[in-house]
Amino acid sequence: MNVKDFDFELPQELIAQDPLEDRSSSRLLVLDKKTGEIEHRTFRDILSYLRKGDCLVINDTKVIPARLFGVKEGTEAKIEILLLKRRENDIWETLVKPGKKAKIGTVITFGDGLLTGTVVDIVEEGNRLIQFSYEGIFEEILDRLGQMPLPPYITHQLKDQTRYQTVYAKHEGSAAAPTAGLHFTKDLLAEIEAMGVAIAHVTLHVGLGTFRPVKVDEIEEHHMHSEFYIVDEAEAKKVNDTKKNGGRIVCVGTTSCRTVESASTDDGVLKAGSGWTEIFIYPGYRFKTLDCLITNFHLPESTLVMLVSALAGREHVLNAYEEAIRERYRFFSFGDAMFITDLHEGAVPDVGEQNGDGDQAGDGDQVGNEAGERTEK
Template sequence: MDVKDFYFELPKEQIAQDPLEDRSASRLLVLDRETGAYEHKIFKNITEYLKPGDCLVLNNTKVIPARLFGEKEGTQAKIEILLLKRKENDIWETLVKPGKKARPGTRISFGGGLLTGEVLDVVEEGNRLIQFTYDGIFEEILDELGQMPLPPYITHQLEDKNRYQTVYAKYNGSAAAPTAGLHFTPELLDEVRGAGVEIAEVTLHVGLGTFRPVKVDDITRHHMHSEFYMISQEAAEKINTAKENGGKIICVGTTSCRTIESAADENGRLKESSGWTEIFIYPGYQFKVLDGLITNFHLPESTLLMLVSALAGREHVLAAYEEAVKQGYRFFSFGDAMLIR
């Protein structure tokens, strides 16, 4: 299967740069995955497509202000660091720019010495392992010094960094937001519950591997980076019960989808679990748990576009994307949404 099979033309002006004032006022393209038929709605209409007994699965990860700007000790050269994965003993796997200035042994100072880091090693894809030293609580220092790690196609920082968090974000750990969830407000979630729909929360800390470009022509040779997930007993029971009783399992975002599909047994059942997943879902994949997906519009040739194509068929998805472009939908993290049902 060729990566070029997932290409589409997107005018730059349709890449959303800012979130809407009202999260739930974004547009919603509803796609029937069997027929390819679609209709245009507003996101707050989502409850029209959820029935009593269905289960909505949310990813409650929280984005950390993971982008740090520091100076190389000795030369004062500017260095930018993106925190990717927390290891033990204040060691993080990081992405460093420029990498050539960060050889093992390099020391970097942030915030006038409030935080310092030493490069320990170079790991896969040229990432660096950095050990940090500081006084106090790391999360508080990060909150003071760090910036939200917005995707490169967003050209400015947010005035309110909470707009790059879902309203149900709980557990720190992500280098990027699970953006399909950005459309929900507390009021809309109350409306969902009031309609008799169960809400199950799972956790997957989103790494940059989800967004890395596919650099091989044959997509089956692409390797996903591992991401940490957790499923509680309560969430597993909610999903299993809804499934047993004939309810639909609708994931909010590709990260929720990848979490439950990674953790399910061959019968599509879940139990309390945690671990690392490298699951790569592309056409031909047989879904074990998921019945429907709420998602944003993704980059051409991305693993995320391949995942939605696995659910609804590549031709249906690309036709829906063509329609979305034609109708002026907003794309990517702060853009509009799609419901695949």
């Protein structure tokens, strides 16, 4: 398939710059994955589409303040780095800007010497391996010196840093938020559990690989970068028990989707464990575990549009995106949400009229920089 098959025109003004005050007041476009039928709701109406016996799978990764600004020792040239992936011995894979100033052996200081990094290698895509030295606890230093790695298409200053975290964020390690989860409040999650829906936690630390642009014409030739995931035994059991009992697996975001699909056997049994995944899901992929997906509206020609097209079909997805643009939905990280499901499987929800004027909050699954960008998380 050609990358241009996943292109569409998006007006710049539909890129959400700020999160809504109320997370769950974003709009929700419901897409029937078999028929392409569309319904317009608000996000808290997700309660009407979930059923007792379902399992909601959420990614509880936590975004670290991964953007650091330092100076090159000797020249005082300004250098910006983005932490991508933790290696061993205080070594991180990083994206450096400008890269030409970061040759092997370059020393970069941050916070007047509170943190020092030495470039020890250059790896794939020109990323740098940097070994850090410091006194104390790295995470505490990062909290003092680092900034949230918002995608470059968000130009507004984020007043409340917690709005780029899900309310259930727990395990630090992501360079981008699993943004489909940004719509949930603690109260909404409590209501979901009270109606008999299991909530399973998985962890996938989101890197830039998911959001890098596809630079080849034929998408089958694109290679995803690896991301680290963890599935605990108790959480795998929730998913497997749901499948056995005939419930649906509803993944929140493409990152949760990629985790369960990476860790499942061909017959749909989710295995506990941890590892690195490079899974690339595009049309033709046969889903092993996932039944439904809550996601955001993604960038043209991105691997995330390809993933949702694998679930609902390219034509249905692009038609839904055209509808979302006509209806002035908000796109990307702080934008609105989409629920991909089968409206005619089991009970059909009582839809009714949507209220609201369409100015709501959102998802996406992206980050990026000069690397590309596209993010939930």
